[in-house]
Amino acid sequence: MTLSQPVRYSADLEEIKPDEQEVISDLNETFDVILNRTAEDYGHAVRSVHAKSHGILDGSLTVADGLSPEFAQGLFAAPGSYKVYLRLSTNAGDILPDAISLPRGLAMKVVGVEGDRIEGAEGSTQDFVMVNGPVFQTADAKKFQGNLKMLAKTTDRMEGTKKVLSSVLQTVNSALETVGIESSVVQSMGGAPNIDPLGETYFSVTPFRYGDYVAKFRLKPVSQGLVELTGREIDTSVSDNAIRETVQAEMRDTAGEWLLQVQLCRDLEKQPVEDPTVEWKEEEAPFTTVATVKAAPQDSWSDENVRKVDDEMRFSVWTGLAAHRPLGNINRARKDTYEHSSQFRAAFNRCPMHEPRD
Numbered sequence: 001m002t003l004s005q006p007v008r009y010s011a012d013l014e015e016i017k018p019d020e021q022e023v024i025s026d027l028n029e030t031f032d033v034i035l036n037r038t039a040e041d042y043g044h045a046v047r048s049v050h051a052k053s054h055g056i057l058d059g060s061l062t063v064a065d066g067l068s069p070e071f072a073q074g075l076f077a078a079p080g081s082y083k084v085y086l087r088l089s090t091n092a093g094d095i096l097p098d099a100i101s102l103p104r105g106l107a108m109k110v111v112g113v114e115g116d117r118i119e120g121a122e123g124s125t126q127d128f129v130m131v132n133g134p135v136f137q138t139a140d141a142k143k144f145q146g147n148l149k150m151l152a153k154t155t156d157r158m159e160g161t162k163k164v165l166s167s168v169l170q171t172v173n174s175a176l177e178t179v180g181i182e183s184s185v186v187q188s189m190g191g192a193p194n195i196d197p198l199g200e201t202y203f204s205v206t207p208f209r210y211g212d213y214v215a216k217f218r219l220k221p222v223s224q225g226l227v228e229l230t231g232r233e234i235d236t237s238v239s240d241n242a243i244r245e246t247v248q249a250e251m252r253d254t255a256g257e258w259l260l261q262v263q264l265c266r267d268l269e270k271q272p273v274e275d276p277t278v279e280w281k282e283e284e285a286p287f288t289t290v291a292t293v294k295a296a297p298q299d300s301w302s303d304e305n306v307r308k309v310d311d312e313m314r315f316s317v318w319t320g321l322a323a324h325r326p327l328g329n330i331n332r333a334r335k336d337t338y339e340h341s342s343q344f345r346a347a348f349n350r351c352p353m354h355e356p357r358d
Contacts, residue, residue: 003266003284003286004266004267005266006070006213006214006264006265006266007213007214007264007265007266007267007268007271008212008213009209009210009211009212009213009214013214013268013273013327014273014274014327014328014332015274015329016332017140017142017329019142020141020329020332020333023141023142023145023333024141024333024336024337026145027141027144027145027148027333027337028336028337028340030145030148030149030152031048031093031148031152031337031340031341032344033152034048034093034094034151034152035048035093035341035344035345037094038051038093038094038095039344039348042095044348044349045344045345045348045349046093046094046095046345047093047341047345048093048337048341048344049091049092049093049341050089050090050091050092050093050105050107051089051090051092051093051094051095052089052090052092052094052095052096053087053088053089053244053306053309053310054088054089054090054104054197054243054244054247055086055087055088055197055198055244055247055248055251055300055301056085056086056087056088056300056301056302056305056306056309056310057085057086057087057088057251057256057295057298057300057305058083058084058085058086058295058298058305059083059084059086059256059293059294059295059296060081060082060083060084060293060294061081061082061083061084061108061110061260061291061292061293062079062080062081062082062291062292062293062294063075063076063078063079063080063081063082063290063291064076064079064289064290064291064292065079067290070212070213070264071262071264071288071290073210073211073212073213073323074115074209074210074211074321074323074324075110075113075115075126075320075321075323075324076262076290076291077211082110082111082112082113082358083110083111083112083356083358084108084109084110084111084293085108085109085111085305085308085309085313085356086106086107086108086293086295087105087106087107087108087309087310087315088104088105088106088197088198088247089104089105089106089107090102090103090104090105090243091103091104091105091131092151093151097236097240098194098234098236098239098240098241098242098243098244099194099236099237099240101192101193101194101236102192103131103132103133103192104131104132104192104197104200104202105129105130105131105132105202106130106131106132106197106200106202106219107127107128107129107130107315108127108128108130108219108293108315109125109126109127109313109315109319109356110125110126110127110128111124111125111356111357111358112124112125112357112358113125113126113320113321115321115322115323116321116322116323117320117321117322118318118319118320118321118322118325119322120318121318121319121320122319122355123319123355123356123357124355124357124358125319125320125355125356126319126320126321126324127315127316127317127319127320128204128217128219128260128317129204129315129316129317130202130203130204130205130217130218130219131202131203131205132197132200132201132202132203133203133205134203134205134279134280135205135276135277135278135279136205136206136276136277136330137277138277138330139275139276139277140274140275140329140330141329141330141332141333144330144333193233194233194234194236194243195231195232195233195234196229196230196232196233196234196243196246196247196250197243197247198221198226198229198247198250198251198254198256199221199226199227199228199229199230199231199232200221200230201218201219201220201221201230202218202219203216203217203218204216204217204218204317205276206276206317206326206327206328206330206331207265207271207273207276207327207328207331208317208324208325208326208327208331209322209323209324209325209326209327210262210264210323210324211323213264213265214264214265214273214327215262215263215264215265216262216263216265216280217260217261217262217263218260218261218262218263218287219258219259219260219261219293220258220259220261220287221256221257221258222257222258222259223254223255223256223257223258225250225254225255225256226254226256226257226258229250234246244301247300247301248299248300248301251295251297251298251299251300252297252298252299253297254297255294255295255296255297256293256294256295257292257293257294257295258292258293258294259289259291259292259293260289260290260291260292260293261287261288261289261290262287262288262290263280263282263285263286263287263288264285264288265280265285266284266285267284267285270284270285271284271285273327273328274328274329275328276328276330308354308356311349311351312351312352312353312354313353313354313355313356314338314341314342314345314353316334316335316338316339316342317331317334317338318334318335318338318339319355
């Protein structure tokens with residue numbers, strides 16, 4: 001099969017909706033419900049999404065040598081190595097027992113990245129924010145706001161009910177998967193399988209500028225120790241923090257290695273910029289490895305890294321190079337809402353956010 005040439009980046013690829021600012025304001029109001037309620041209950045402000053982390057890792061990212069011109073773009077324009085921080089998490093805005101199974105997230109901060117920055121992006125870092133599925137649950141921020149309002153009503157409430165619902169939805173999700181149906185909606189409501197986050201493949205879901213082109217990202221485990229964990233379920237009945245404890249035990253003697261891969265947009269009809277519910281099929285837009293991420297055996301829940309990363313850092317798709325500017329309605333909505341959440345945390349906890357330096 002002959003691949004189409006990659007689509008060239010242009011500002012015209014984005015379609016700004018007339019009500020975007022109104023929707024963003026509504027999102028911030030709903031996030032305030034979540035932020036205030038959890039801060040009041042915990043006495044400490046947490047993230048409005050992906051509040052619970054399961055592991056904090058430090059490692060390195062090495063850009064591949066000899067990349068072809070279409071892939072040698074932005075951060076990946078030249079070979080080099082960078083320090084990275086990785087944060088494994090669950091997507092809810094409250095800190096739930098692990099028996100309530102939800103999609104997993106992985107955020108990665110690359111340190112010491114030089115080049116023209118996105119407007120307002122402090123420091124010299126590049127953030128990647130990913131989840132363990134290739135599509136987003138809604139097509140745009142307005143539809144996401146409808147889902148968020150329902151979640152806000154149950155934030156840090158009805159824990160027992162959530163456990164029962166999650167158990168039921170996991171059964172529903174397993175039944176759907178046996179007939180070849182994968183439901184991101186069922187999984188986002190608590191039906192995701194409770195599998196080991198170290199063995200998962202993570203996707204950016206939304207598209208980004210990739211220098212002269214447009215792309216999505218994927219982080220795929222390749223070292224034997226991680227691949228062996230792919231699909232392995234964790235018994236979450238033994239502890240509310242069973243996932244964190246499992247990851248901590250595994251990382252004591254596991255050398256982690258992932259491939260950071262790029263999927264260039266080649267057909268705007270099949271790989272739309274504005275609708276992240278559409279999966280970019282790999283046979284039509286294949287992934288190409290542009291870097292390797294490594295994490296040596298370590299304590300994935302050390303006091304130092306938990307304080308430094310969980311409390312004092314923020315991860316945002318809008319932190320990085322202009323060459324990797326986020327694209328599409330969902331990403332545009334993330335700009336103010338991510339900033340809003342981090343400002344709330346910084347003020348409530350009396351701890352400013354820090355961008356690490358090389």
